[in-house]
Amino acid sequence: DIQMTQSPSSLSASVGDRVTITCRASQSISSYLNWYQQKPGKAPKLLIYAASSLQSGVPSRFSGSGSGTDFTLTISSLQPEDFATYYCQQSYSTPRAFGQGTKLEIK
């Protein structure tokens, strides 16, 4: 099974900051990688699919990059509504696997 590891597990940042979250796969998954945002008490929401494609309706300050085993999610200028937990997920193989999450908190 493919394991997904995110870093950091938590991150404190301020409104307006540029933030990068990293996701590493235990083996190459090409660009079969998605990113989700989850707010407390809510279901995850798709942000990025296929490593770098922005889901419709998602602000352009979100971007994704990477291929193979290393991926990043970048938020170019943090907004108050971006404080949430972010998960990566591989679609290369079953069982589908998610990273453990990165909690983005207000500094």
Added chain:
Amino acid sequence: QVQLQESGPGLVKPSQTLSLTCTVSGGSISSGGYYWSWIRQHPGKGLEWIGYIYYSGSTYYNPSLKSRVTISVDTSKNQFSLKLSSVTAADTAVYYCAREYFSCTNGVCSLYNWFDPWGQGTLVTVSS
């Protein structure tokens, strides 16, 4: 747009079977191009994929749960369901249903799949 809604008991006794249903609205579960999935989240923890079903009835389960999981589909009701047997406290979690997009061309399917949308989730507690 397509919406998913989980339903079922919020409390299940240990050793019994957890049963949940996901009702799909705004689109047909039989339209093809989607796997219908169950995902759970233990309190304060990350996301665990349980398995999926295609409208034809084909299934795939997470090997970690395979011996206890059954996912079924009722196309006439536009619903799919999860059964998890022999539950313990470790099965206490928020259970989500979600649609997994996939695409195939000339019989070759892309691996560019993703979960969207998700249901709102339902908390199931296993306790006597």
